[in-house]
Amino acid sequence: VLVVDDDADIRKMLAEILELEGYEAILAANGREALGRLRAGVRPSLILLDLMMPGMNGWEFRSEQLQDPDLASIPVVILTGDGQADRKATDVGAVSYLCKPLDVEALLGLIERYEGNRNS
Amino acid sequence: LDLEKAFTELDSIVWEADPATLRFSYVDERAAQVLGYPAERWVREPDFVYRLLPEADRQRVIDLWLQTSRSGAVGRCEHRVLAADGRLLWFRTTVRRRGGALLGSMIDVSELRAAVDRHREREAHHAAALNLALDGVVSIDDRGRIIDFNPAAERMFGYRCAEVLGQDLADLLIPPSLRPLHRAGLRRFLESGEGRVMGRRVEFPALRRDGTEFPVEVAISAIRVGSRTTFTGTLRDLTDRKRAENALREARERLLAVVNHAPIVLFALDRDGIFTLSEGRGLKALGLAPGEVVGRSALELYREVPWIVECIHRALGGEELTVEGDVAGLRFETHYAPLKDAEGAVVGCIGVAIDITARTRAEAERMRLLEREREARCVAEAAQRRWEFLAEATGLLASAVDYRVRLTSLARLSVPYLADWCVVDILERGGSFRRMAVACADPARAALAAALERYPPDSEAPEPATQVVETGKPVIWPEVGQYRLEPRSGASPREVERLRLIRELGARSLMTVPLAARDEILGALTFVLSGEQRRYGPADLALALDLAQRAALLADNARLYEEAQEAVRSRDEFLSIASHELRTPITSLQLAVQNLLRIARRGSLADRGALVINALEVAERQSKHLAKLVDELLDVTRISANRLALDLELVDLAGLARDVLETFAEAIAAARCSAVLDAPSPVVGRWDRARLEQVLTNLLSNAVKYGAGSPVEVAVRGDGEQAWLSVRDHGIGIERERLDQIFGRFERGVSARSYGGLGLGLYIVRQIVTALGGKIRVESELGRGSTFLVELPLTGPAEAQREG
DSSP states (O other), rough: EEESSSOOOHHHHHHHHHHTOOOEEEESSSSSHHHHHHHHTTSSSSSEESSSSSOOOOOHHHHHHHHSTTTTTTTTEEEEESSOOHHHHHHOOSSEEEEEOOOHHHHHHHHHHHHHHHOO | OOOHHHHHHHHEEEEEETTTTTTEEEEHHHHHHHHHOOHHHHHHHHTTTHHSSSSHHHHHHHHHHHHHHHHHHOOEEEEEEEOOTOOOEEEEEEEEETTTEEEEEEOOOHHHHHHHHHHHHHHHHHHHHHHOOSSSEEOOTTSSSSSEEEEEHHHHSSOHHHHHHSSSSHHSSGGGGHHHHHHHHHEEEEEEOOTTTTTTTEEEEETTTTSSSEEEEEEEEEEETTTOOOOEEEEEEEEEHHHOOOOOOOOHHHHHHHHHTEEEEEEETTTTTTTEEESSTTTHHTTTTTTTTTBBHHHHHHTTTTOOOOOHHHHHHTTTTTEEEEETTTEEEEEEEEEEEETEEEEEEEEEEEEHHHHHHHHHHHHHHHHHHHHOOOOOOOHHHHHHHHHHHHHHHHHSSSSHHHHHHHHHTTTHHHHHHEEEEEOOSOOOOOEEEEEEOOOOGGGHHHHHHTTTOTTSOOOOOHHHHOOOOOOSSSSSOOGGGGGOTOOOOOHHHHHHHHHHHSEEEEEEEEEEEETTEEEEEEEESSSSSSSOHHHHHHHHHHHEEEEEOOOHHHHHHHHHHHHHHHHHHHHHHHHHHHHHHHHHHHHHHHHHHHHHHHTTTTOOOOOOHHHHHHHHHHHHHHHHHHHHHHHHHHHHHTOOOOEEEEEEEHHHHHHHHHHHHHHHHHOOOOEEOOOOOOOOEEEHHHHHHHHHHHHHHHHHSSSTTTTTTEEEESSSEEEEEEEEEEESSOOOGGGTTTTTTTSSOTTTTTOSSSSOOHEEEEEHHTTOEEEEEEEEEETTEEEEEEEEEEEEHHHHHHHH
């Protein structure tokens, strides 16, 4: 799972939770870093994407991602703090969304769904 | 009357008729004898009266009937009647009213009228005959005794022929004073055969029988028969002719009197232009006496007055003309008419000149008054138009569209009434100008006007708009010195182009008025005339000021409205950011807690000590972060409510900067920045330490946030009165347009989505600096970084502020 969020503590906590559950977590502080990882060959089964980030934000990241045929198909779940998460998810073509503060059970449920899909 | 009565009794036809129907109800038997119509036809035929009366007289008679019927007065008239055999006979009708009917009697007066006509004819004939023998003929013998005396002479002298025959002519017919002359003349002729009166018509007074004298014209001829000589005089009574002559003379004198009393000059010239007549009171004004110039040449007299000479030539050329012209300081209207002889040849001319000097002056005066009245009307109309213009402008300004559009419309409305072209410049918050509109009356120059829109006034240059905005006072250049439109040597290409556009648009007269509302200058309106005719004056300026005042009110309202909208937008964005910023630590916090919970539930807390400590550290850090965010929000609330409490003490700004940099070292390192402090000596002032730390912390956190990966330079200086603190980064910089906004609440230099933070940092910084009596400003270049410069008085905030 690729975690893209500008807040270091959120990244750290998400990584620990995911690893505790047996998933591999790859971390990026903004869209540019995330793109760098992906272009370096990392192929996550899911991307958890914060939208408001300095450097390259979530929208810009999605736009780059979708233009790259190798990356376009990787499902994205957006992490968002304010309202209208539903609409934002549709806007950027995300498969789902999670509202901050994050509920760990809901998060793990989603990851399991996409991780399972890929494995099957 | 007797005659009529006799006629009535003997020959009249008596009838009765109904005036309403015009029908005869009775007629006597005589009617049948005289006119040939049996009596029963008169009564039976409904419109017999129409048959009886010929058309020419019919209405007159019927009117008489009706009038008599109405008034009751006896009516009489003579009219013709058509007899049964076709003759037209004259009748005299008398009509009386009896009861509701009319009673008439008709007498045949045909014979009578014929007799009268015959008599008149005879008399006329006789008179003609009498007229033929108007000359009296009197003959005398050589001793002066009357031997013949014709009827005309009888009438002339009042004697009968028989009475005078044989009498001495002189005794009877010659006034006593002339008798010796007559006798001497007679004797002389008889002796010498010479006579002064012979063969000529001479005028003498003659004596009537009643002793009155009268003028006669006499032609005497002598007839010699043998030794006897008789004399025959043909006499004509000149009384009438004399009277006529007298009347003529009197008329002429009256005419002359009139001429001599009228302000005219009556003159006549012969064909050579010599005066033959010169009369009239008008001469006096010319310094001439009546008749004075007679015999002199008008062409010579007026050779210095070409129009008179020309008129005389034209009149003598046969033309009739009327001209107005000045002579001797007076104005005359002169009518010239040629005088022609029987063959039509011009023999001279006659002229009437009327002195119209006074009239001309009166007319000129009237024209002057008219002109003044017209001017007054123009002024009134101009006032009316100004009023209409202002009313229209006010209506325009009050309309609901965006105020920029309205200001543009206002500029358009101002041309061509108030200006040939008009410019609206609005002062932006940073002190620079924004050119809202350039309107031009001439469509051909619209492109120039549009081009000029790209050249707002330079706030550093001495342009009218700059001057007006600085002083708040209008500028009016009735005459724009054209040198102003020429670029100075070394002018920038922009300035050269701007002046070229203005020159092409044309600027002859200019006024610029401030757009001022609530003691604040919002911008300037510039009106320019490019034509040669019009120049701006005080009235135009007053109108422009009025217009500007209305526009300023509008612009101010619009700006307040926009600011309010902007504030709402900022608040909404802040709420969005605040929720994001608050959610971020809460998210970390929650993830840490949930993580701990999961570890605890698995019973592996002891095994996973490192993870537990990690999670707890995150929880602690984020709790603090949350507390800080809450404090920041509270600060903003306090500052907004003017409740920023200052705890003043002596603080060394240099030391403070060092301390803050130390505590910030970790964050600086995390952002891959390096920090340099340049604070060579302590700068001590009376400040609030905690607030100053907040100022520097906020500036540093901005520098690190926006300038990640590049050095941050902090400098502290003092000069005994002021302290300076500068924080310089080499980050993304700030757009020029946003420089004046960044100190506002919830504002930031770049889009909110890329950078975290509440956007309150600089707002708080400025509020604190202001509270300490200082100032903050920023210099920035996009992509190069920003420098924030804080200037603080060492003495801290001013007395009043501290107490407040």
